[in-house]
Amino acid sequence: MLTALDGTYGDRADAVAVAGRTASYEELLGAARAVAADVAGAPAFAVTATASLETVAAAVGGLLAGVPFVPLPPDAGPAERKHILRDSGAALTTVDFARRSDATVPRDAAGPRDPALILYTSGTTGPPKGVVLTADALAADLDALAAAWRWTAEDTLVHGLPLFHVHGLVLGVLGALRTGSRLVHTGRPTPEAYAGAGGSLYFGVPTVWSRIAAEPAAAAALSGARLLVSGSAALPAPVFRDLERLTGHRPVERYGMTETLITVSGRAGGEVRPGTVGTPLPGIRTRIAAEPGADIGELQLTGPTLFAGYLGRPEATAAAYTEDGWFRTGDIAAVDPDDGVHRIVGRASIDMIKSGGYRIGAGEIENALLDHPKVSEAAVVGVPDADLGQRIVAFVVAQGVTGAELTDFVASHLSVHKRPREVRFVAAIPRNAMGKPQKKLLLTDDARGARP
Incomplete structure (x- = not known):
């Protein structure tokens, strides 16, 4: 070894x-x-x-x-x-x-x-x-x-x-x-x-x-x-x-994930595009479980790098797989039909936003916000909304810009239905040791006191 x-x-x-x-x-x-x-x-x-x-x-x-x-x-x-x-x-x-x-x-x-x-x-x-x-x-x-x-x-x-x-x-x-x-x-x-x-x-x-x-x-x-x-x-x-x-x-x-190790990657010497994670490694097969008409869905995969199971938790292990044996990553992704390059949109549990009949990936909106020169950090979530089902809310770290300006900025870069319905300014986006945003912490009572 x-x-x-x-x-x-x-x-x-x-x-x-x-x-x-x-x-x-x-x-x-x-x-x-x-x-x-x-x-x-x-x-x-x-x-x-x-x-x-x-x-x-x-x-x-x-x-x-x-x-x-x-x-x-x-x-x-x-x-x-x-x-x-x-x-x-x-x-x-x-x-x-x-x-x-x-x-x-x-x-x-x-x-x-x-x-x-x-x-x-x-x-x-x-x-x-x-x-x-x-x-x-x-x-x-x-x-x-x-x-x-x-x-x-x-x-x-x-x-x-x-x-x-x-x-x-x-x-x-x-x-x-x-x-x-x-x-x-x-x-x-x-x-x-x-x-x-x-x-x-x-x-x-x-x-x-x-x-x-x-x-x-x-x-x-x-x-x-x-x-x-x-x-x-x-x-x-x-x-x-x-x-x-x-x-x-x-x-x-x-x-990759702890359960799968690294499964998809860009290649040294190959074409590399921002916002993408490359193509499956040798031996890895992937598929997108998307609803009819949707171009994004849960990434599922199989291959030799997968874990042997959750220790002492056979039910949790079984639940992590589909009936035909593919691992459910819980991540939302899209695959370019021309070259097979994968793009990760976010976690299904919090990054797949269903708003006004549309299925929207939070990551796409976050990248659009980060393209604004006065935004240093951004995290986007969907919150319950009686009219839309979920309302797009953006938490941002920024100076010298208004929420309305950021909403218009996103609408000018993406489809209008992907614009944030609410922008809240925070001092920092909470992250774990590996730098991943901890979005659930943004929705606590304390975070709701963020400046609109």
Whole structure:
């Protein structure tokens, strides 16, 4: 699985760097073997997944021992930590990177289809669920992405993403160890850290890219890179254009979920358009479940990267699939009939707005609002309306512009029926650790006090 650790790509003192600390593959393997010896035979083990060499060693150690690794978010509250540990049956483990072993760890009966990682969902619809990912799903995804992005041992991967999500842990750590690319984790994903890392391949979420685009000198330092990749949330079109202007690169976007890993992506060297996430990776099939006459609908997919199920929740697992075996993403998408390029509109639960008989994607309106020079953030939701069914309400962070001006601006860019019926000004759009807008928080009593 982790080809870099078997000597295929040689070794060097700074093969892995995390928050200013470096390690060779040999040193990492020694620390991981010590972890593997500690956890061998356990049903699962958990580590507080800080941005550290200890977390990297824990992830590798779990794979060596054939024991599922459960990364705990460092900022998880006591109730969330207790739930994850109880639900997964994992013992909380402390890793000492200085303690290394050269002993061969005997694996138990765990195979490529057995659990390798258990990642927990955000819990927006109840207690977080454990998503079981197998080694073969991880390998299939990383190999497909390596081909799509031309990712090789000649690259230096740079990112500063959390190590308890797919983006930072699977792509950003295991991906580097599978392709043999040097890994530089910046600790915090600041523009200055990205600019000084000297990478050829950069991963970021929209918040990271937005901050880099706001620092022209830092952005210009990335001009020597080979590829910029954005994910975990939609990259606003203005940020895309700013990055292209400042770095000379058109960032590649990709789409995935914890349950599916990355399934759709733009390609290195291919045509990249803002607001799109490319085409399915090899082995992935997608379809749009749209109502008659609609050009958008739920994205459903199947392929080798899908999860093995929700831990201990067979009913929830079954409900995640259609009767004919396709995974229901819950995301609304459209596919270009000419080239198959996918565009993600938003979540079905909150981003599909049914207003006045029309089905409208919130993401399209958000991108239109973000094209206004005085708007820095935008989130669009549908709220119940006796006449329209749902009324389009836009929450924006902006200065020097009125709600009426923004409504007219959207109407001039999109169909008139897609214009916001109400614009509310807020100080900031609430987001999670990966930069995804938390729209339900905008509809709380406190948010309703936003300035109209």
